[in-house]
Amino acid sequence: MKNKAIYILTISLLLIFTQICYVYANLLPAVWKTTGNVTVDGVEYEWIDTNGVCYISVKNVNDATVLNVPSTVNNGSPVTVIRNFKKLTTVKEVLLPDTVTEIEAEAFSGCTSLEKINTPNNLKTINEKAFLNCSSLKEISFPEGLTFIGDNAFQMCRSLTEIILPDTLSELGEGAFSYCSSLQKVHLPEGLKEIKNNVFYHDNIKVINIPQSVTSIGARAFSYCSWFDHIELHDNITELGESAFCGCALKEIHIPAKVSVLSDNLFKNCDFTSIIIPEHIKIIGAHTFSGCYYLKNVEFLGSIDELGDGAFANCLALTDFTLPYGIKKVPDNLFYYCSELKSVTIPDTVTEIGGSAFYVCRNLKKINIPNTVEVIDSSAFSSCMSLKKAVVPSSVQTFGSSVFWGCSALESFIYTGNANLPSDMFSGCKSLKLALIKDNIAYGNLSVYARFAFSENEGEIEITSSENVDDVFIAPGTVYILDEKKYKIVGTDTRIKGDVNGDNTSNNLDAAILLKSITEYSELSLEEEIRADVNDDGVVDISDAVKLSNLLNI
Structure with missing residues (x-):
């Protein structure tokens, strides 16, 4: 059951x-499908007719150098799609019938001897990699009516010198003409909205138009077009992609009014001598201008919210730089290897100086750090070989390692804040004569700290604590010999604040000297600068003059 x-x-x-x-x-x-073979001029083709769409491929080329593709096949159907003509290394010319509307993906890829191909009047679509590595293709015309060119369609067509794209084209795929090393002249159609990623990557374009319809230029679109020295960017453009012009020979640029972000590596390794950053730019990405070896002048017309790491690294011609108001951090590696940089103005919006920010700025002689800075990261001033004086404001609460590593000309370090000082902070500082610090060291006592922190100093150094040194190992005024080096460790700093000229009294003459140094930019000696820092913030400026005037009742 x-x-x-x-x-x-x-x-x-x-x-x-x-x-x-x-x-x-x-x-x-x-669904109905028929198949068959057809021979034209000794070349065998195979075809597939699916619901009236006829696809054709080469079956046997028989060493032919010219292919005359038939317009119809045995059953009378018109040939509409070119399918598989890959790696026909003997073929130099292809004649396509006007019945063709589409060239499929990779259809002619690897045809390394192909020099010439006609494009049918009814052609609408060229799919991805259709002519990939057709390295001998010297010319190709594109008919009106063509609407689509796929990704990497003509990649590595190294013999193409000029292309004129029709006004009907609405989409140009990523990398479509990348690695076309002979391509020098390009006409883009009005109506194209986007220049996609890598489209002309590693070409040698000299002349190109950017249609008013274009609103976006993609990542690496023109990267390493090494002869590309001029381009007109209109104000309809809203986005410039990462590395879009990296490695170009651009000497000047207009930044479109609707662009607010300069993306990572955007103008890396370009040939600018000067650049103006308009006020509508709010973000500058990492390495945006790095490697611009000829860049001498940078001007910011407005405030900046964010400045990326290494934005101006390896700009070898920079000598003076005023950082934009609004940034909170001097980014990591910002001026990395800017070997000619002599002076930098840091705005009082900055609270942090990033790691290796001034690494190997060999000609940087002086740096004014505003009293808003709270953190100085590792190696910030490493190998600044011309830096003689470092005055760090008391606002700094944290020091990274090796901040002044390799600053072989550094003679004085002045810091009256409370942050611990790492023992490797002064490695390679062979010329130090004065370190004005509190008894705020990373470990041990001042004599132990001196043994490690100043062990590479070649002469006598005065280490003056701004507070009494309460340590049985240290007698004020004693010279200690540690590892055959001399260190003069002093207990209390007896300098009188405001006594600029060092005559043991603070008076109107000192106020006049201080005011002159600020208004006329006259140079104070190291001793004078220490005494002139009346408000003890590590910086001599107008606030010190005001405080001294109040103390003297001027």
């Missing part, structure tokens, strides 16, 4: 399944 029930259930399910299949078979459109 049980077996009979199972049998009936099985038969019922089979009937239901059969009915479902019948219904779906009647709902789906009929």
Whole structure:
């Protein structure tokens, strides 16, 4: 009985399944396909006709150098799609019939001897990699009516010198003409909205138009077009992608009014001598201008919210730089290897100086750090070999390692804040004569700290604590010889704040000297600068003059 029930259930399910299949078979459109072969001029082709769309491929080229593709096949159907002509290394010329509307993906890829191909009047679509590595292709015309060129369609067509794209083209795929090393002249159509990623990557373009319809230029679109020295960017453009012009020979640029972000590596390794950053730019990405070896002048017309790491690294011609108001951090590696940089103005919006920010700025002689800075990261001023004086405001709460590593000309370090000083902070500082610090060292006492922190100093150094040194190992005024080095460790700093000229009294003459140094930018000696820092913030400025005037009741 049980077996009979199972049998009936099985038969019922089979009937239901059969009915479902019948219904779906009647709902789906009929698909018919015929195939065949055709020979023209000794070349064998195979074709597939699917619902009236006829695809054609080469079956046997028989060493032919010219292919005359038929317009119809045996059943009378017109040839509409070019499918597989890959790696025909003997073919130099292809003649396509006007019946063709589409060239499929990779259709002619690897045809390294192909020099010439006509494009049919009815051609609408060239798919991805259609002519990939057709390295001998010297010219190709594009008919009006063509609407689509796919990704990497003409990549590595190294013999192309000029392309004129029709006004009907609405989409140009990523990398479409990348690595076309002979391509020098390009006409883009009005109506194209986007220049996509890598489109002309590593070409040698000299002349190109940017249509008014274009609103976006993609990442690496023109990267390493090494002869590309001029481009007109209109104000309809809203986005410039990462590395879009990296490695170009651009000497000047207009930044479109609707662009607010200069993306990472955007103008890296370009040939600018000067650049104006308009006020609508709010973000500058990492390495945006790095490697611009000829860049001498940078002007910011407005405030900047964010400045990326290494934005001006390896700009070897920079000598003076005023950082934009609004940034909170001098980014990591910002001026990395800017070997001619002599002076930098840091705004009082900055609270942090990033790691290696001024690394190997060999000609940087002086740096004014505003009293808003709280953090100086590792190696911030490493190998600044011309830096003689470092005055760090008391606002700094944290020092990274090796901040002044390799500053071989550094003679004085002045810091009256409470942050611990790492023991490797002054490695390679062979010329130090004065370190004015509190007894706030990373470990041990001042004499132990001196043994490690100043072990590479070549002469006598005065280490003056701004507070009494309460340490049984240190007697104020004693010269200690540690590892054959001399260290003069002094207890309390006895200098009188405001006594600029050092005559042991603070008076109107000191106020006049201080004011002159600020208004006329006259240079104070190291001793004078220490005494002139009346408010003890590590910086001599107008606030010190005001405080001294108040103390003297001037």
